[in-house]
Amino acid sequence: MKRSGFKKKGAKGERDLVHLFWEAGWAASRVAGSGSVRLPSPDIIAGNGARKIGIEAKVVGGLRKYFPKKEISELKEYCCRFGAEPWIAIKFDNLGWRFISLEDLEETKEGFVVSIKLAKDKGLLFEEFVQVV
Amino acid sequence: MKRSGFKKKGAKGERDLVHLFWEAGWAASRVAGSGSVRLPSPDIIAGNGARKIGIEAKVVGGLRKYFPKKEISELKEYCCRFGAEPWIAIKFDNLGWRFISLEDLEETKEGFVVSIKLAKDKGLLFEEFVQVV
Numbered sequence: 001m002k003r004s005g006f007k008k009k010g011a012k013g014e015r016d017l018v019h020l021f022w023e024a025g026w027a028a029s030r031v032a033g034s035g036s037v038r039l040p041s042p043d044i045i046a047g048n049g050a051r052k053i054g055i056e057a058k059v060v061g062g063l064r065k066y067f068p069k070k071e072i073s074e075l076k077e078y079c080c081r082f083g084a085e086p087w088i089a090i091k092f093d094n095l096g097w098r099f100i101s102l103e104d105l106e107e108t109k110e111g112f113v114v115s116i117k118l119a120k121d122k123g124l125l126f127e128e129f130v131q132v133v
Numbered sequence: 134m135k136r137s138g139f140k141k142k143g144a145k146g147e148r149d150l151v152h153l154f155w156e157a158g159w160a161a162s163r164v165a166g167s168g169s170v171r172l173p174s175p176d177i178i179a180g181n182g183a184r185k186i187g188i189e190a191k192v193v194g195g196l197r198k199y200f201p202k203k204e205i206s207e208l209k210e211y212c213c214r215f216g217a218e219p220w221i222a223i224k225f226d227n228l229g230w231r232f233i234s235l236e237d238l239e240e241t242k243e244g245f246v247v248s249i250k251l252a253k254d255k256g257l258l259f260e261e262f263v264q265v266v
C-alpha cells in the first residue's frame with residue numbers, strides 16, 4: 001500500500017473510533033494540526049464528564065508498532081497540561097481496538113513498541129475501556 | 134473578500150488562539166471535522182488541568198456575528214457530554230479576542246447574535262478569561 005493509502009486508513013480508523021465514543025455516550029473529536037509552528041497534539045480527544053482522554057490512535061498492518069520517544073513524551077505533556085489521561089489505541093489487522101496504558105509500552109533504544117501479543121495480553125477492549133473508572 | 138479568504142482568515146484566527154493558550158500554560162487544539170457522518174464539534178478544545186473549555190471561535194469583519202440555533206445547541210451538547218465549559222471567542226476588526234458566555238448571547242428569531250458593543254461590554258479579554266476560576 002502506498003504511503004497515502006496508510007494515511008487514509010489511519011484517518012478512517014480515527015473517525016471510526018470517534019464514532020464508537022459517541023455511541024457510548026462520550027464526546028470525542030479528531031484533533032487538527034496546529035499549522036507551521038508545531039505544537040503537541042493527540043490524534044483524538046474524548047471526554048464523558050468524569051474522564052478526559054488524549055489518544056494516539058494507530059491502525060497497524062504488521063505485527064508491531066513503534067513509537068518514537070518524542071511522540072510519547074508529547075502525548076504526556078499535552079495530557080498533563082490539559083488534565084487528561086494519555087492512552088494508546090491500536091488496531092491490528094483482524095483484531096479490534098485495544099487501549100494500552102503508557103506504563104505497559106515496551107521500551108526500545110529509540111522509543112517504545114507495541115506488539116500484537118502485548119496488545120492482546122495487556123490491551124483493554126473498547127467496551128472495557130469506556131467502563132474503567 | 135472571497136469565501137475561501139474568509140475560511141483562511143478563520144483558520145488562522147483559530148491557530149493564533151491555540152497558540153495564545155499554549156503561551157498561557159494551557160493545552161489547546163483545533164478540532165477536525167468528523168467526516169461524512171457529521172457529529173457536533175467545537176472549533177477549539179482547551180484545558181489547563183482544572184478547567185476544560187469548548188470554543189466556537191470566530192473572526193468577524195462586520196459589526197455583528199449571527200449564530201444559528203443549531204450551532205449553539207451542538208456546542209452545548211458537546212460540552213455537556215465532554216465535561217467542558219462552552220464559550221464563544223470572537224475577534225472583531227481592531228479588537229482583540231473577547232470571550233462571551235452563552236448566557237450573554239442576544240437571542241434572535243433564528244438563533245443568536247453578538248454585536249461589537251456586546252463583545253466590548255460583556256466579553257472577557259483573553260488575559261481575564263484564562264484567570265477566571
